[in-house]
Amino acid sequence: MTAEDFIPSSDSYLNNSKTIQSGSFTWSSPSNIALVKYWGKRQNQIPENPSISFTLDHCKTTTTLSFFKKEDSNDFSFEVFLDGEKKADFKPKIETFFNRVENYLPFLKDYHFKIETSNTFPHSSGIASSASGMSALALCLMSLEKTLSQAVSEVYFTKKASFLARLGSGSACRSLEGDLVVWGKHEDIEGSSDLYGVKYPYEVHDNFKNYYDTILLVDKGEKQVSSTIGHNLMYGHPFAQERFKQAHKNLSDITSILKEGDLDKFIALVESEALTLHAMMMTSLPYFILMKPNTLEIINKIWEFRKTTGSKVCFTLDAGANVHVLYPENEVDFITKFINTELVAFCQKGEYINDKIGFGAKLL
Numbered sequence: 517m518t519a520e521d522f523i524p525s526s527d528s529y530l531n532n533s534k535t536i537q538s539g540s541f542t543w544s545s546p547s548n549i550a551l552v553k554y555w556g557k558r559q560n561q562i563p564e565n566p567s568i569s570f571t572l573d574h575c576k577t578t579t580t581l582s583f584f585k586k587e588d589s590n591d592f593s594f595e596v597f598l599d600g601e602k603k604a605d606f607k608p609k610i611e612t613f614f615n616r617v618e619n620y621l622p623f624l625k626d627y628h629f630k631i632e633t634s635n636t637f638p639h640s641s642g643i644a645s646s647a648s649g650m651s652a653l654a655l656c657l658m659s660l661e662k663t664l665s666q667a668v669s670e671v672y673f674t675k676k677a678s679f680l681a682r683l684g685s686g687s688a689c690r691s692l693e694g695d696l697v698v699w700g701k702h703e704d705i706e707g708s709s710d711l712y713g714v715k716y717p718y719e720v721h722d723n724f725k726n727y728y729d730t731i732l733l734v735d736k737g738e739k740q741v742s743s744t745i746g747h748n749l750m751y752g753h754p755f756a757q758e759r760f761k762q763a764h765k766n767l768s769d770i771t772s773i774l775k776e777g778d779l780d781k782f783i784a785l786v787e788s789e790a791l792t793l794h795a796m797m798m799t800s801l802p803y804f805i806l807m808k809p810n811t812l813e814i815i816n817k818i819w820e821f822r823k824t825t826g827s828k829v830c831f832t833l834d835a836g837a838n839v840h841v842l843y844p845e846n847e848v849d850f851i852t853k854f855i856n857t858e859l860v861a862f863c864q865k866g867e868y869i870n871d872k873i874g875f876g877a878k879l880l
């Protein structure tokens with residue numbers, strides 16, 4: 517499919533846009549954690565390399581989109597609320613999103629929108645809400661498109677919602693379905709696309725079913741580097757081309773690892789991806805160190821624990837100091853104890869969030 521395939525034909529809304537005056541939709545959409553990372557993008561939110569993520573279950577955004585028909589269609593008109601409080605500072609990001617998707621949702625200027633959103637995780641937790649937030653909003657807009665146009669199949673709905681979510685925030689296109697999602701064209705993965713995320717289409721060993729992710733909140737502050745600035749650092753980066761090649765290889769490798777259930781190879785690949793992401797930031801100009809001393813303390817504790825116990829626990833990182841501790845279902849009790857006795861001391865105010873693999877967004 518091409519981007520043009522998501523532009524509705526001029527007559528598709530003819531009847532209903534006259535009759536649908538107002539309404540509302542509510543979607544709940546999860547966050548996700550990348551195993552092979554997206555870092556570097558081209559124009560129009562096209563990723564420089566393919567990525568794959570686990571969809572999460574508990575870390576979610578719930579968004580209600582209420583709308584009513586306006587008198588004119590001159591401009592975008594919307595207001596945003598977080599936990600019932602008006603958020604003027606959220607508007608520029610949504611305005612940018614509306615500008616990017618207007619071509620694909622030609623009704624956007626016909627309505628006034630009230631966007632009410634809330635997250636299951638604290639706003640200041642260092643957990644980005646852009647993936648869950650943008651995917652929830654994209655889904656609400658697709659529900660409206662579906663009401664306006666009869667020609668929306670279930671498959672098209674999900675693809676286009678992911679396509680729109682990507683235009684809001686790249687990683688958001690991996691947040692619609694579960695439990696593993698690939699985004700970015702990869703020669704070994706059928707159906708994969710730079711335009712939207714697809715459910716991972718191949719066999720996954722039972723070892724990876726119900727995988728757990730405990731997010732250790734090392735630094736709950738605002739992001740030091742916005743993702744857009746971060747991605748831009750890959751332009752002219754001395755190691756960029758090698759990194760993009762490596763991501764393609766890691767995605768090929770992870771397909772056999774997921775099939776065979778090889779946890780040792782999984783650990784090596786996932787931890788290397790996390791450290792490579794941070795290595796890219798440390799070797800760009802300007803350069804950044806987003807890990808904190810406690811991030812390193814945790815990583816060392818995990819390595820030591822694995823060595824002494826033979827556990828299959830491992831870590832991954834986002835573009836920040838928090839640590840995602842990943843472990844299989846059969847180690848839940850063991851790792852919970854390890855976290856509570858050895859890792860919690862390195863978390864800000866001793867806080868962490870327990871999550872696990874989830875199955876995607878829901879219409880409420």
Ligand code: DP6
Nearest residue numbers: 550553554685686687743744834835
């Ligand atoms: C480090 O999706 O937040 O989490 O497209 O600019 O919104 P934008 O970037 P964003 O980047 C996320 C990068 C990452 C790795 C990943 O999730 O793959």
